Amino acid sequence: MRKELLILSGKGGTGKTSITAALAHLAAPSKIIADCDVDASDLHLILAPEIRSENDFISGTEAKIRRENCTACGECSAICQFDAIETDDEGIASVNGMACEGCAVCARFCPAEAITMHPCRCGQWFLSDTRFGPMVHSHLFPGEENSGKLVTLVKNQATQQAENLDKKLILVDGPPGIGCPVIASISGADLVLIVTEPTMSGLHDLERVIGLTTHFKVPAAVCLNKCDLNGNMAKAIERYCTDNGIEMIAAIPFDQAFTDAQVQGKAVTELQESGVSQTLEQMWFRLNDMLFSK
Amino acid sequence: MKIAIASGKGGTGKTTVATALALSAVQLPEFKKRVMLADCDVEEPNAHIFMSEESEEITGQEQYGSPSPNHIQWHEQEDIFATVPEVIEERCNYCGECRDICQFNAITVLGQTILVFPEMCHSCLGCFRVCEQNALQHGKRLLGQISKTHVNGIDLVQGELRVGEAMASPLIKAIKKRLPNDDTLVIIDAPPGTSCPVINTLTGTDYAILVTEPTPFGYHDLKLCAEVIKILSIPFGVIINRAGSGYKEVYEWCRKEGIDVLLEIPFDRGVAEAYAAGIPLIQARPDLQGHFSNILKNIVQSMEHLNA
Structure with missing residues (x-):
């Protein structure tokens, strides 16, 4: 049975990507790695993928106004709900591509038929090889929309690869937050590992991510990173997990090794003498159990 | 004037910087105590944690890091809805x-x-x-809430996305519509990333501060975020948080690109511990307040110069 493990954090900067890289190192070779943190993806900085195929991510459409046909009637500007129409001194309209959501209502109602819709090239996605196995990743162009759709595309490609290559595990580095790309990444996940930290913000954000995994009925486990930063907050997070029936499967002390590994382009578990490796190994055994032993 | 605090990567210290700036600004006669902090990181709004007046009382005591979250009293809360069709x-x-x-x-x-x-x-x-x-009538979908209060002399506004709601941008736009356009100094805490929620937050701001850390991830995401800022043509500077890792690329890049490094905040376990407990940076490190005040004064001066 193929399983999908998604790593989330709610709050950014808790160590989600570093821990995903460590899991990519520790998990048996039978896996596909997917980077779904599409608008600030960093996993490739550690995994150094060799790109096998490069593809355009075309998604949604954008309105374009033919200047010579525009009669400056102002209709498009009046009906646009996204403030995407700009007009010059003569009232001639143009579209601000960053604001346009591609609803096509202006194109439909332009009396001069001066507006047409055009597909958007919002980014690129890649099939690659890494020292830890095949990887699907992407690059959303700065300021683009449709990050949720790119997440879905990356996940679908990873599933396809897993089927073709008969891999048992899909390891997914998720985006921060709880919005559209996160919701897209949760769909189809068998287990969510939430990486948090013992801070007020960490707890607040953890509550919101667990709210989301509960909403979508996906089992979750918690990894408390930098666990020795604040003993009281660590206890508060442990208590929160217990009260909500969520297993805290690892507590990792603050360790400079994470930054050192990042600077060297390595997973923290690849470093020779890293005190956190054993904890991470035990965490992987537990995850492996949770995923495959049922 | 609106100053947005952004970063590509999450967890670099956006909220730390935004709250430090707001708390410094309110002490400056230039702003006549008209300071607003707007939390547009609606998926995970955290600025309020550092603005609670209760947290001042627990500094210096052993209960540093009381696990009970700093509760803030909101004066006003408004549900924000999206208009959706309903069939008759x-x-x-x-x-x-x-x-x-x-x-x-x-x-x-x-x-x-x-x-x-x-x-x-x-x-x-x-x-x-x-x-x-x-056959269609206007129905509504709850996007989240906008909450307002006045704390530490600062008008605090935050958006909080409903758990399960995918679209952050309409809620961010609703916050932006409620911001004053007079001479109030508005410090905006932006969401991480480089996609639509960030664009919606940054649009119409006068200056942006990008917070990064000297690590490969921090550097990579800083470059992405700078691309977005350049598309929007907003003047910006960089604050390097957790300085002292020995990773030099961020500094070299800023120098090469002619980007101002406004401040370096050295890595300090005490700062991290204060953050964990919900204590604002300038309370943990009062010596930094002068730096934040100077940053604000310089930005205001350069803006006036730009507009002159």
Whole structure:
């Protein structure tokens, strides 16, 4: 049975990507790695993928106004709900591509038929090889929309690869937050590992991510990173997990090794003498159990 | 004036910097105590944690890091909704016009059945416009809440996305519409990333501060975020948090690109521990307050110079 493990954090900067890289190192070779943190993806900085195929991510459409046909009637500007129409001194309209959501209502109602819709090239996605196995990743162009759709595309490609290559595990580095790309990444996940930290913000954000995994009925486990930063907050997070029936499967002390590994382009578990490796190994055994032993 | 605090990567210290700036600004005569802090990181709004007046009382005590979250008293809370179509079945003739205009697959018509998926709707209102039967009425989908209070001399505004809601941008736009356009200094805590929520937050701001850390991830995401800022043509500077890792690329890049490094905040376990307990940076490190005040004064001066 193929399983999908998604790593989330709610709050950014808790160590989600570093821990995903460590899991990519520790998990048996039978896996596909997917980077779904599409608008600030960093996993490739550690995994150094060799790109096998490069593809355009075309998604949604954008309105374009033919200047010579525009009669400056102002209709498009009046009906646009996204403030995407700009007009010059003569009232001639143009579209601000960053604001346009591609609803096509202006194109439909332009009396001069001066507006047409055009597909958007919002980014690129890649099939690659890494020292830890095949990887699907992407690059959303700065300021683009449709990050949720790119997440879905990356996940679908990873599933396809897993089927073709008969891999048992899909390891997914998720985006921060709880919005559209996160919701897209949760769909189809068998287990969510939430990486948090013992801070007020960490707890607040953890509550919101667990709210989301509960909403979508996906089992979750918690990894408390930098666990020795604040003993009281660590206890508060442990208590929160217990009260909500969520297993805290690892507590990792603050360790400079994470930054050192990042600077060297390595997973923290690849470093020779890293005190956190054993904890991470035990965490992987537990995850492996949770995923495959049922 | 609106100053946005952004970063590509999450967890670099945006909220730390935003709260430090707001708390420094309120002490400066230049701003006549007209300071607002607007938390637009609606998926995970955390600025309020550092603005609670209760946290001042626990500094210096052993209970540093009391696990009970700093609760803030909101004076005003407003539910924010998106407009979505609702079908009046007896009027609908299942012509499918609404389905055809919808670019977001929010409406399905099959034979004598019409289904609306409100969570897919972008509120473009196209379906209302094409329905000749007047069979659609305005329904609503809860996006989240906007909350306001006045604390530590600062007007605090935050948006909080409803858990399960996918679209952060309409809520961010609703916050932006409520910001003052007078001489109030508005410090905006932006969401991480480089996509639409960040664009919506940064649009219309006068200056941006990008917070990064000297690590490969911090550097990579800083470059992405700077690309976005350049597209929007907003002047910006960089604050390097957790300085002292020995990773030099961020500094070299800023120098090469001619980007101002406004401040370096050295890595300090005490700062991290204070952050964990919800204590604002300038309370943990009062010596940094002068730096934040100078940053604000310099930005205001350069803006005046720009507008002159």
